[in-house]
Amino acid sequence: MPALPLDEAGKYVAAAYVVFVALILVYVAIMAAKLERIQRELGELADLAEQKHSGGGVSDV
Amino acid sequence: MKVPSLRAQAAATVAILAAGFTLVFFYAPLDTEGFIQKIFYLHVPLAICSLAGFVVAGIHAIRHLRSGDPVHDARSYVSIHLSVIFGIAVLATGSIWARAQWGKWWVWDEPTLVSFLIVFLLYVTYYPLRYAIEDRERQARYASVFAITAGAFVPLNFLAVRLADPLIHPRTFSSAGGLPGSMLLTFVVCLAGIALLWLSLVRFELTAKSASAKLARLRRALEGEAHPPPLAGSRIAPGLPSRTASASWMNDPTTPRS
Amino acid sequence: MSARTSSFRAFETILAKDLRVELRTLQSVPAMVLFAVTTFVLFRFGLDRDALSGSLAAGVLLATVLFAAILAINRLFVAERDEGGFDAIRLAPVDGTALLAAKTAALVVYLLLLEAIALPVFAIFFLDSWAGLAPLAGILALTDLGLAATGVLVSAIAANSSARDLLVPLVLLPLLVPVMIAAGGAAELLLANGGPSYDGIAKWLGVLALYDVVFLLVGYAVYDFLLED
Numbered sequence: 001m002p003a004l005p006l007d008e009a010g011k012y013v014a015a016a017y018v019v020f021v022a023l024i025l026v027y028v029a030i031m032a033a034k035l036e037r038i039q040r041e042l043g044e045l046a047d048l049a050e051q052k053h054s055g056g057g058v059s060d061v
Numbered sequence: 062m063k064v065p066s067l068r069a070q071a072a073a074t075v076a077i078l079a080a081g082f083t084l085v086f087f088y089a090p091l092d093t094e095g096f097i098q099k100i101f102y103l104h105v106p107l108a109i110c111s112l113a114g115f116v117v118a119g120i121h122a123i124r125h126l127r128s129g130d131p132v133h134d135a136r137s138y139v140s141i142h143l144s145v146i147f148g149i150a151v152l153a154t155g156s157i158w159a160r161a162q163w164g165k166w167w168v169w170d171e172p173t174l175v176s177f178l179i180v181f182l183l184y185v186t187y188y189p190l191r192y193a194i195e196d197r198e199r200q201a202r203y204a205s206v207f208a209i210t211a212g213a214f215v216p217l218n219f220l221a222v223r224l225a226d227p228l229i230h231p232r233t234f235s236s237a238g239g240l241p242g243s244m245l246l247t248f249v250v251c252l253a254g255i256a257l258l259w260l261s262l263v264r265f266e267l268t269a270k271s272a273s274a275k276l277a278r279l280r281r282a283l284e285g286e287a288h289p290p291p292l293a294g295s296r297i298a299p300g301l302p303s304r305t306a307s308a309s310w311m312n313d314p315t316t317p318r319s
Numbered sequence: 320m321s322a323r324t325s326s327f328r329a330f331e332t333i334l335a336k337d338l339r340v341e342l343r344t345l346q347s348v349p350a351m352v353l354f355a356v357t358t359f360v361l362f363r364f365g366l367d368r369d370a371l372s373g374s375l376a377a378g379v380l381l382a383t384v385l386f387a388a389i390l391a392i393n394r395l396f397v398a399e400r401d402e403g404g405f406d407a408i409r410l411a412p413v414d415g416t417a418l419l420a421a422k423t424a425a426l427v428v429y430l431l432l433l434e435a436i437a438l439p440v441f442a443i444f445f446l447d448s449w450a451g452l453a454p455l456a457g458i459l460a461l462t463d464l465g466l467a468a469t470g471v472l473v474s475a476i477a478a479n480s481s482a483r484d485l486l487v488p489l490v491l492l493p494l495l496v497p498v499m500i501a502a503g504g505a506a507e508l509l510l511a512n513g514g515p516s517y518d519g520i521a522k523w524l525g526v527l528a529l530y531d532v533v534f535l536l537v538g539y540a541v542y543d544f545l546l547e548d
Contacts, residue, residue: 008161009096009097012097012100012161013096013100013161015157016103016153016154017103019150019153019154020150023149023150024258027146027262031265031266034269034273035269038273038276041276042276045279045283048283048284049283052283126541126544179493179496180493182493183494186489186490186493189482189485189486190477190486190490193477193481193482193483193486194479194480195481202544202545203476203479203480205544206472206476206541207490209540210472210494210534213533213534214497217497217526217530217533218496218497220497221496221497221530222496222500224501224504224523225500225504
């Protein structure tokens with residue numbers, strides 16, 4: 001029986017699982033920020049590549 | 062060996078973890094400790110995976126020193142990183158459990174928890190250590206030495222702390238042999254779920270690093286050396302390539318070089 | 320055969336050099352001794368006690384020795400780093416472990432010298448009975464080996480980093496917790512109120528010995544990688 005007593009014990013158990021979920025979500029949020037930056041840079045580089053391509057494709061290597 | 066895709070692995074993680082938690086709240090019976098005992102199914106798997114992660118990091122470090130391939134250093138770094146994060150969860154849930162069980166936010170006579178705290182304190186120093194060594198290759202090498210030393214330390218420390226305190230509070234896990242079947246099943250499923258979670262997050266992070274590195278490569282190819290890429294790493298991971306990095310591990314840290 | 324002889328010769332040479340330098344410049348050991356004695360005084364007032372026994376005595380003694388050891392460990396590779404000693408070892412046809420062994424031995428010597436003075440001072444300051452001191456010295460010697468094994472490793476790692484003085488205590492102290500536990504456990508028995516007791520001291524000796532072996536082995540295994548450029 002999935003008795004979920006909302007007494008003292010329940011709060012602590014809930015707190016523990018909440019901490020766990022919160023940590024995972026924080027991690028996801030940080031990774032999301034990283035992804036966003038990668039996305040932005042990728043966009044910049046795509047523009048740069050298109051520029052070079054239309055500008056005659058002269059490489060400056 | 063065909064490794065399942067990250068997507069499949071993540072899906073499996075969600076499924077198994079969800080199943081595990083369902084079992085915790087709808088199937089596993091209450092024991093003498095009462096409802097509080099439910100934390101056990103979260104806290105102990107996290108601790109086991111965290112400690113195993115540290116040992117895995119040591120193994121990657123050994124491979125790194127033997128082969129010189131920076132891929133293993135990346136894996137070692139990420140393994141420690143995720144294990145430290147899991148470690149925070151272990152300490153937090155352990156503290157909550159202590160508070161619920163014995164009324165104090167921390168107890169010194171719980172040898173597993175204390176031993177874990179010491180290990181955690183040690184591995185946290187991994188970050189300032191890496192950060193303090195400028196040269197990329199040397200940093201990776203020394204970090205590997207640290208990971209190996211610390212990996213050897215984990216069992217020793219556990220032994221010493223365990224000896225230091227007679228087991229006043231019967232450890233739920235030392236009575237694991239006496240865990241009734243339903244609890245054992247629940248525990249094993251949760252353990253599998255948390256372990257998969259660890260593996261998935263490690264893979265996730267390595268993929269992100271690899272993407273950043275490829276981006277840096279792309280930028281260099283397009284702009285030339287005159288315009289080095291901006292700092293490829295975030296503040297959270299000081300060991301990532303700096304703007305002048307040329308370490309070839311950046312090429313693809315998820316697959317080993319041939 | 321000749322490689323082994325030359326390794327041992329290198330070990331001897333480096334150890335002799337370090338001890339000679341220490342004797343001439345008196346950098347580490349006097350500082351350690353002074354630090355230890357002052358710390359004892361601090362403890363006397365911090366704890367508000369003028370007599371110690373059992374676990375309290377063990378704790379004060381060992382914590383002081385540990386922190387004093389850090390002073391020496393911080394300086395262990397400074398000369399090598401500043402004057403190219405690492406390069407010399409790399410270029411010489413000698414096993415890098417000669418340097419490792421020499422530094423470990425030197426550190427053990429410093430610690431033994433420290434304890435030769437600090438232990439009597441501690442006894443004079445705090446102990447009612449000197450009965451447990453002789454076996455305690457033995458425990459300390461075993462502890463020194465562990466301190467040295469780990470200390471040399473951490474010192475070598477930190478020597479080439481920028482935050483050297485900070486990194487050593489930071490990384491070293493957690494690593495030394497098992498030493499503290501085992502040596503403390505043994506010392507507590509030897510300094511017990513009613514006189515030294517040997518009940519259960521074997522397990523602490525076992526842990527100390529195990530720790531020493533493990534970290535000496537780890538040092539031996541990884542040392543070459545620390546010496547590479």
